[in-house]
Amino acid sequence: MRGTARVPGSLPWGNTRFGGGLPYSRLFMDAIRVVGGRPLEGELAVLGAKNAALKHMVASLLAPGTHRLDNVPDILDVEIMGDVLRHVGARCERDGSTLHLEVPERPVPEAPLELVRQMRASILVLGALLARTGEARVALPGGDDFGSRPIDFHLDGLQQMGVHFDLVHGVLHATAPNGIHGADVFLEFPSVGATENLLLAAVLADGKTTIGNAAREPELADLAAYLSKMGAKIDGAGTSTIEIHGVPGLTAAAHRVVPDRLEAGTFALAAAMSRGSVTVSECVPDHSRMELQKLQAAGCTVAVGDDWFTVTGPDRPLPVDLATLPFPGFHTDMHPQMVSLLAVADGTSIVTENVYTARFRYIGELNRMGADIVADGQHVVVRGVEGLSGCEVDGCDIRAAAALTIAGLRADGENLVMDASHIDRGYQDFVPKLQSLGANVERLRS
Numbered sequence: 287m288r289g290t291a292r293v294p295g296s297l298p299w300g301n302t303r304f305g306g307g308l309p310y311s312r313l314f315m316d317a318i319r320v321v322g323g324r325p326l327e328g329e330l331a332v333l334g335a336k337n338a339a340l341k342h343m344v345a346s347l348l349a350p351g352t353h354r355l356d357n358v359p360d361i362l363d364v365e366i367m368g369d370v371l372r373h374v375g376a377r378c379e380r381d382g383s384t385l386h387l388e389v390p391e392r393p394v395p396e397a398p399l400e401l402v403r404q405m406r407a408s409i410l411v412l413g414a415l416l417a418r419t420g421e422a423r424v425a426l427p428g429g430d431d432f433g434s435r436p437i438d439f440h441l442d443g444l445q446q447m448g449v450h451f452d453l454v455h456g457v458l459h460a461t462a463p464n465g466i467h468g469a470d471v472f473l474e475f476p477s478v479g480a481t482e483n484l485l486l487a488a489v490l491a492d493g494k495t496t497i498g499n500a501a502r503e504p505e506l507a508d509l510a511a512y513l514s515k516m517g518a519k520i521d522g523a524g525t526s527t528i529e530i531h532g533v534p535g536l537t538a539a540a541h542r543v544v545p546d547r548l549e550a551g552t553f554a555l556a557a558a559m560s561r562g563s564v565t566v567s568e569c570v571p572d573h574s575r576m577e578l579q580k581l582q583a584a585g586c587t588v589a590v591g592d593d594w595f596t597v598t599g600p601d602r603p604l605p606v607d608l609a610t611l612p613f614p615g616f617h618t619d620m621h622p623q624m625v626s627l628l629a630v631a632d633g634t635s636i637v638t639e640n641v642y643t644a645r646f647r648y649i650g651e652l653n654r655m656g657a658d659i660v661a662d663g664q665h666v667v668v669r670g671v672e673g674l675s676g677c678e679v680d681g682c683d684i685r686a687a688a689a690l691t692i693a694g695l696r697a698d699g700e701n702l703v704m705d706a707s708h709i710d711r712g713y714q715d716f717v718p719k720l721q722s723l724g725a726n727v728e729r730l731r732s
């Protein structure tokens with residue numbers, strides 16, 4: 287026992303790396319160890335967007351043959367989507383940042399629970415498989431840490447296009463007995479996933495589909511660009527009204543994935559938090575316009591070029607109010623990282639979360655570091671404190687883990703972000719990239 291108190295469920299020996307006596311499960315978790323105090327300096331090129339690459343992989347199912355996707359990040363979610371494609375009979379091979387996809391003439395029209403449970407985005411195969419085969423059996427995804435996350439908009443829109451659904455033992459059985467036909471669909475909320483699912487179904491549908499109140503995200507416009515290379519007829523992608531004229535067939539194509547504005551934004555926040563100066567290159571600054579505007583309002587100096595921007599952090603940030611909104615509003619996936627910065631602002635900020643009903647688990651973790659944050663309904667009140675102190679925190683999802691690592695860049699002492707494998711779902715080489723900018727950070731694998 288070497289003098290350590292026995293914690294129920296722990297091994298009888300201490301783990302010297304973590305100081306001993308941690309619960310058994312923790313010994314097998316990854317952690318990111320950050321020691322605060324070093325300003326980040328240098329340049330970083332961003333990779334392709336996770337939230338585009340995943341959709342492009344699904345879109346490839348719409349045309350048999352060999353597709354090539356370039357600038358695909360090497361992250362866990364892409365691997366999981368690779369498994370989804372393999373399950374339906376496609377081949378998916380990586381060569382550096384290029385994915386080669388071989389799509390069969392008759393994909394197997396199903397996505398089982400073990401894959402959908404690992405990654406909600408698997409639900410997008412619904413539209414693509416229906417369009418290709420006239421049927422699909424896809425496990426219904428449950429809720430998650432962000433709230434109940436229903437898929438009613440996806441299903442309502444597809445029903446208007448002639449799809450019939452039965453829920454059998456947790457699996458959606460979708461059939462289009464008379465084929466998928468065009469429809470005039472108006473979404474209740476500009477849902478990214480619903481717009482994508484309808485777009486994927488509509489490109490091979492009979493006739494014209496209009497998607498009103500469509501999501502305007504750049505990743506969606508990039509999906510439409512790839513589909514157009516395959517021969518799809520799409521107008522208005524990137525605006526709130528998309529018109530699709532169905533075609534009888536598509537052909538395999540090659541496409542380069544749009545840069546990841548979330549990776550770009552996360553490193554901008556890391557620069558600001560550390561009082562450093564980082565140039566983010568190979569990005570599209572316009573896709574991060576609102577986030578950069580709010581960083582400026584928080585006292586950062588921001589310089590912008592064609593495909594780069596530089597963010598220089600202030601000694602102490604100013605408080606800023608903001609509300610998350612669909613693009614081009616402030617991205618919900620930048621909300622936790624921004625709150626990390628505002629946690630040390632000289633005053634009180636109010637952040638309103640409009641996209642998810644529950645995206646607040648990270649708040650308790652920041653408060654363990656000494657932040658003073660309360661959530662009241664959809665509002666997060668952040669009373670800035672002078673400093674944070676490092677401790678063990680839970681990186682409960684991709685963006686929360688990034689936010690807590692960023693918080694550690696300024697904290698006093700050592701911050702341990704547990705369950706750090708969430709980072710691997712969305713960021714390639716997150717820790718080595720921070721190291722290349724001078725951060726005192728390392729990955730601990732137990």
Ligand code: EPU
Binds near residue numbers: 407684
């Ligand atoms: N919603 C419904 N019904 C639906 C669909 C959505 O009520 O049928 C609600 C959701 O519950 C949520 C809101 O509408 O409250 C927005 O959901 P949306 O469909 O736009 O999100 P998504 O397609 O499920 C994608 C990204 C998320 C990102 C959101 C918002 C991917 C794989 N995921 O999710 O990214 O937060 O759009 O921009 O593209 C991340 O990368 O960390 C991430 C969570």
